[in-house]
Amino acid sequence: MSTETKTALLDVAEHAARARGFDGFSYADLADAVGIRKASIHYHFPTKAALSEALMDRYHATLETECEKIEAEYDTGSARLLALISLYREALNDGKTLCLCVSLISSRESLSNAVLEKIDAFHAMMLGRIQAIFDLGQEDKTIAGVTNPTAEARATLALLEGAHLTARAAESIQTFDAAFEMLTSRC
Amino acid sequence: MSTETKTALLDVAEHAARARGFDGFSYADLADAVGIRKASIHYHFPTKAALSEALMDRYHATLETECEKIEAEYDTGSARLLALISLYREALNDGKTLCLCVSLISSRESLSNAVLEKIDAFHAMMLGRIQAIFDLGQEDKTIAGVTNPTAEARATLALLEGAHLTARAAESIQTFDAAFEMLTSRC
DNA sequence: GTCTATATCTTGATAGAC
DNA sequence: GTCTATCAAGATATAGAC
Numbered sequence: 001m002s003t004e005t006k007t008a009l010l011d012v013a014e015h016a017a018r019a020r021g022f023d024g025f026s027y028a029d030l031a032d033a034v035g036i037r038k039a040s041i042h043y044h045f046p047t048k049a050a051l052s053e054a055l056m057d058r059y060h061a062t063l064e065t066e067c068e069k070i071e072a073e074y075d076t077g078s079a080r081l082l083a084l085i086s087l088y089r090e091a092l093n094d095g096k097t098l099c100l101c102v103s104l105i106s107s108r109e110s111l112s113n114a115v116l117e118k119i120d121a122f123h124a125m126m127l128g129r130i131q132a133i134f135d136l137g138q139e140d141k142t143i144a145g146v147t148n149p150t151a152e153a154r155a156t157l158a159l160l161e162g163a164h165l166t167a168r169a170a171e172s173i174q175t176f177d178a179a180f181e182m183l184t185s186r187c
Numbered sequence: 188m189s190t191e192t193k194t195a196l197l198d199v200a201e202h203a204a205r206a207r208g209f210d211g212f213s214y215a216d217l218a219d220a221v222g223i224r225k226a227s228i229h230y231h232f233p234t235k236a237a238l239s240e241a242l243m244d245r246y247h248a249t250l251e252t253e254c255e256k257i258e259a260e261y262d263t264g265s266a267r268l269l270a271l272i273s274l275y276r277e278a279l280n281d282g283k284t285l286c287l288c289v290s291l292i293s294s295r296e297s298l299s300n301a302v303l304e305k306i307d308a309f310h311a312m313m314l315g316r317i318q319a320i321f322d323l324g325q326e327d328k329t330i331a332g333v334t335n336p337t338a339e340a341r342a343t344l345a346l347l348e349g350a351h352l353t354a355r356a357a358e359s360i361q362t363f364d365a366a367f368e369m370l371t372s373r374c
Numbered sequence: 375g376t377c378t379a380t381a382t383c384t385t386g387a388t389a390g391a392c
Numbered sequence: 393g394t395c396t397a398t399c400a401a402g403a404t405a406t407a408g409a410c
Contacts, residue, residue: 002393005393005394019295019296020294020295020296020297021208021210021293021294021297023208023210023211023294024210024293024294024296024297026384026385026386027385027386027387028384028385028386036393036394036395037394037395037396038386038387039387039388039394039395039396039397040393040394040395042386042387042388043393043394044393046387047386047387048386048387098292098293101356102293102352103293105285105293105352105355105356106208106211106285106289106290106292106293106294106355107207107208107210107211107293108206108207108355108356108358109206109207109211110207110208110211116356119356120356120357123353123356123357145332148368148369148372151365151368151369151372152369154353154362154365154366154368155346155366155367155368155369155370157349157353157366158346158349158350158352158353158366159342159345159346159349160349161349161352161353162344162345162346162347162348162349162350162351162352163345163349164349165289165292165345165348165349165352166310166341166344166345166348168292168295169288169292169295169303169306169307169310170307170310175341178338178341179341179342179344179345180342181335181338181341181342182335182338182339182342183342185335185338189375192375192376213402213403213404214403214404214405215402215403223375223376223377224376224377224378225404225405226376226377226378226379226405226406227375227376227377229404229405229406230375230376231375233405234404234405235403235404235405
């Protein structure tokens, strides 16, 4: 089935990109992992740029769905914030993979304009969701000391991505947790 | 002179690594920029791994010197913290380059063990310096609300690297400043 | 120290058979 | 949809002349 191979390619490519960066994996790697020849990949994704755009589309949709799940499951600001941190924590895979965005940005000059726009859109989406969490946390008083939800959201997004990076450097989930000690203690 | 070419190569390589990632530049790029043939680069740096190790050594020493300058020039916790943020802000080059560590980590699996150890050492050095700043800021009461300097340091290092990343994504220094609004408002 | 010349491998991508 | 075969370009690296 076409869909199955395509999904398998996206799965393998996402893991490879998050583990080794955009310039760190090749069609040969994907072909080996999925069990087809590398020329066949071009049937599903004519160029590597097209593949990276599909990756960002799926990543954006997945994270958005996860955020919606969090909003459905938890009704306080602090619970939602802790759940979001936990979501990024699990995405680390014990320090072996980065957020897709994080891994792509270092190779910024190798990326297509289309994928750069998708990264911007992803960041805007996440910023909006995080700010809403701080808005709620300020209103329901479950997050201590919130005076500026917009500024908190910008800092938190940078912290989520930066904590992924430092944890990846040390290949240690403890490094991730340590970076969030200040924020979680306010919840 | 040998030293001049070597320094020129390190300068060009550092800029390339920070702008395009470790897998995003080649010896051909360096040769073009410095004005020698790519084979000649191997005289100075036999392998790309050796080059990256030399890059990290120099980067570590440079940042350490900059931190010492900050300690010599400013004597309050808040002033030193603001100066450190300013140091990273300038290193962004208007959103065009990342911290060398940040750009290397995404390509973690392409790196030599030696360079991975140097990244760890760099992070340990920076963590110590940042914690000392929060220690002082707690003591001299110039940074508001410091109760846990160790946790503050871990969060701040992740924030510095993450803010570089989000600012690079948007190619905008304002994104960097926005991520530090919360922290600078405590100074 | 830098050069030319070369070796060897990998890259993303295409053409055309099945 | 997947294959074989092939391509041109680019990568790191080495040998040996100057």
